[in-house]
Amino acid sequence: MGKKRYEIRLSGSGGQGMILGGVILAEAAAIHDGINATQTQSYGPEARVGASKSEVIISDGEILFPKTSDLDVLLCLTQKAAQEYIDDLKEDGILIIDSYYVGNVPSKYKNIYKIPFSQIANKEFNTTLVVNIIALGAICAATGCVSEKALFEAVKARVPKGTQEINEKAARLGIKLVKEQK
Amino acid sequence: MGKKRYEIRLSGSGGQGMILGGVILAEAAAIHDGINATQTQSYGPEARVGASKSEVIISDGEILFPKTSDLDVLLCLTQKAAQEYIDDLKEDGILIIDSYYVGNVPSKYKNIYKIPFSQIANKEFNTTLVVNIIALGAICAATGCVSEKALFEAVKARVPKGTQEINEKAARLGIKLVKEQK
Numbered sequence: 001m002g003k004k005r006y007e008i009r010l011s012g013s014g015g016q017g018m019i020l021g022g023v024i025l026a027e028a029a030a031i032h033d034g035i036n037a038t039q040t041q042s043y044g045p046e047a048r049v050g051a052s053k054s055e056v057i058i059s060d061g062e063i064l065f066p067k068t069s070d071l072d073v074l075l076c077l078t079q080k081a082a083q084e085y086i087d088d089l090k091e092d093g094i095l096i097i098d099s100y101y102v103g104n105v106p107s108k109y110k111n112i113y114k115i116p117f118s119q120i121a122n123k124e125f126n127t128t129l130v131v132n133i134i135a136l137g138a139i140c141a142a143t144g145c146v147s148e149k150a151l152f153e154a155v156k157a158r159v160p161k162g163t164q165e166i167n168e169k170a171a172r173l174g175i176k177l178v179k180e181q182k
Numbered sequence: 183m184g185k186k187r188y189e190i191r192l193s194g195s196g197g198q199g200m201i202l203g204g205v206i207l208a209e210a211a212a213i214h215d216g217i218n219a220t221q222t223q224s225y226g227p228e229a230r231v232g233a234s235k236s237e238v239i240i241s242d243g244e245i246l247f248p249k250t251s252d253l254d255v256l257l258c259l260t261q262k263a264a265q266e267y268i269d270d271l272k273e274d275g276i277l278i279i280d281s282y283y284v285g286n287v288p289s290k291y292k293n294i295y296k297i298p299f300s301q302i303a304n305k306e307f308n309t310t311l312v313v314n315i316i317a318l319g320a321i322c323a324a325t326g327c328v329s330e331k332a333l334f335e336a337v338k339a340r341v342p343k344g345t346q347e348i349n350e351k352a353a354r355l356g357i358k359l360v361k362e363q364k
Contacts (some may be wrong), residue, residue, distance in 0.1 A: 023201060030225030040222040041205065043212030
């Protein structure tokens with residue numbers, strides 16, 4: 001079996017749960033799927049203007065350098081995040097965008113999933129609080145970086161008590177939305 | 183003014199809030215004090231047996247490599263965490279331990295703060311949930327890596343609504359406990 005390694009960045013505005021999303025994805029890999037993971041936030045000037053990003057590396061080998069520089073997967077929930085980070089995505093990387101907020105993206109990217117995450121969260125769950133969890137489902141289905149079972153377990157272990165069921169539904173919806181575009 | 187750079191690891195058992203503690207410390211530096219910070223979790227085999235660690239680098243310069251290797255500051259809330267991580271602390275680094283759980287530490291370390299965090303949390307606040315926040319106060323006072331004001335602001339921005347006041351008190355108590363030992 002070949003080495004499996006994914007460098008993933010989740011980006012959006014502050015308050016969209018990108019940090020918790022990164023923690024859940026890393027725990028799905030490390031605790032529930034039993035492979036290695038790191039999760040990093042780098043706060044620079046953008047943290048002070050409300051942008052937020054979170055990075056996860058998942059690997060079945062050792063992770064020596066946890067800073068992502070050549071992304072396999074990029075999630076952008078806002079246009080601002082897309083402008084800031086899109087150049088860090090490999091040309092054959094997977095781009096997942098909130099299609100309601102993110103307009104044009106460079107034509108060199110061919111593996112794109114366009115999903116109006118915030119609109120769907122509002123329509124299906126009456127809240128945008130689950131937008132990060134829907135996005136994790138999308139990342140899981142688009143990449144296979146973690147198993148669906150590990151994702152559900154990690155989600156349920158980290159979200160507030162009483163919200164496990166709605167969050168598992170949100171993750172399942174994200175998986176379904178990507179599978180429909182495959 | 184010389185460059186200021188702190189490599190800090192928070193360690194304990196799963197459920198002691200080490201990840202949230204790292205996020206709060208990094209945000210105190212980056213959002214409230216206006217300097218750079220990264221915060222990383224590395225999940226390896228130890229994540230599957232309940233140990234937890236979280237790393238923060240705070241710097242007024244650029245942070246090119248966010249993995250801490252030569253720690254300036256190490257917090258250990260359990261004996262297991264101390265055994266696992268103590269060798270990563272510089273000889274002149276600052277060691278902060280839960281003195282109720284952590285017994286012997288290598289004699290080469292001279293800058294040690296011994297505080298029974300869990301016992302104090304239970305006695306003063308009737309809960310161990312604030313143990314991570316008391317520890318952040320201790321780190322702040324022992325190192326000066328972030329300002330007290332930035333720490334209180336970051337704590338209040340991240341803890342659950344309705345618990346801001348108790349958590350600010352917990353941070354203030356951690357600061358006081360270290361100042362008494364200085």
